[in-house]
Amino acid sequence: MGDIARSALGGAWTVLVGWLLPTALNVSLFVVAVWPSLRRARGHVRLWSEGGVTPLSVGVLSISVLLGLALCALQNPLYRVLEGYALWPNALYSRGCARRRQAKQDLQDRLTLIRLERQEREGRLAPDDTARLTALRGDPRIARAARKDRRRTAVQRALLRERLARYPVDDAQLAPTKLGNAIRRFEEYGYDRFRLDTQVMWNELTGSAPEQVRRQTDLARTNVDFFVALLYGHGVVVLCAAAALAAADPDVPLLLMAIAVPGLLIPVWYRAAVSATDEWSASVRALVNTGRKPLAESLGLLLPGELAHEREMWALVSKMSRLPHHERAAALDTFRAAPPVERPPR
Structure with a gap:
């Protein structure tokens, strides 16, 4: 039934679930918890007592x-x-990137220590890895985490390993936030590979990828959109509830509840958005893997049989799309498909 509804709604499904539904939840929360205190005044009662259910709905x-x-x-x-790209001061941005870089390195070291200790127990530890194992065990930060691991x-x-996979491969691509890195990892996938x-x-x-793969990418992003919209809406509700405390005759317990509960849920929705990027990443990976050949054909190119030549071809295509024309772009002729042979008229 869900697939039928999604098919019927088409592209509207992503807007409906990703943005309209969480916004409706946040507006309802505002009306129930904050609006009564803003409407209170002499001779007035609560909103749901003044009008019917239908006008309110x-x-x-x-x-x-x-x-x-x-x-x-x-x-x-x-x-x-x-993601940390807008409204972040340079000092805060640099500090965030440094923290994420250290967090990524710690995860790599913890996984390496787990692997080396397993090889040591099995008697398969190479002599070159002995020094590495000793160094990891001597690191206080890694040692504390290793006791739990x-x-x-x-x-x-x-x-x-799943947490480590939420970081981009190249450290130069690191962002200052978890969500920024979780998204950046699949933004760099096509270029890295x-x-x-x-x-x-x-x-x-x-535009050239298979319809099913393209649809999966849109639906996977919808899950992240939902939590992002919910997160921002909860933040607005918290601010409005805090401002409503200064209103005449506010419902203090209700407003404090409207501040505490959404405020505690904001980090939960952020973590949920980060986790939801896993499906988004998988769909983009499938889009790149299955869409390269149709993309090459739509551009009049032949996909080379060797990976090194394919990387050269896509580097040229990307540069030609991003930069002004240069005579070096003629190197792309090597990968162009031969024009169709015109048959003489009978």
Whole structure:
């Protein structure tokens, strides 16, 4: 039934679930917890006692649709703030990148220590790895984490690899936040593997990729959009509730609840958004892997049989799309498909 509904709604499904639904939840929370204190005055009672249920529902629905569409239009700036690219002072940005770089290195060292200790128990430890094992055991930060790691099950240790996979391969691509790195890892995937700059060639890639793969990418991003919209909406509700404490005759217990509960849930929604990028990453990886050949054909190119030549071809294509024309772009002729042979008329 869900697949039928998604198919029927088409592209509207991503807007409905990703932005309108969480906005409706936040507006409802505001109406229930904050609005009564703002409406209180002499001779007035609560909003739901003044009017019927129907006018209130229509108002909530209308405001939710308008705000949800506005958030959808502003999704790029909203994401950039959470990723650490916008409104971050340089000092805070550099400090955040340093913390994420250290966190990534710690995860790598912990996984390396787990692997080396397993090889040591099995008697397969190479002589060259002995010094590395000793150094990791002597690191106080790694040693503290290792005591917990030794009690972890195989599944729990796999979660460490999952956390490490949420970082980009190249340390130069690190962002100052967890969400920024979780998104950056699949933004760099095409370039790291094939030298295909998906940020530059995104429209061409999605336009030529198989419909099912392209649809999976849109649906996977919807999950992240949902938590991002919920996070921002909770932040606005908390601010409004704090401001409403200064209103005449506020409902203090209700307002304190409106501040505490959404405030505690904001980190939860952020972590949920980071986790939801796993499916988004997998869909983009599939988009790159399966969409390269149709993309090459749509550009009039032949996909080389050797990976080194393919990386050279996509590097040229990406540069030609990003930079002004240069005579060196003629090197792309090597990969161009031969024009069709015109048959003489009978």
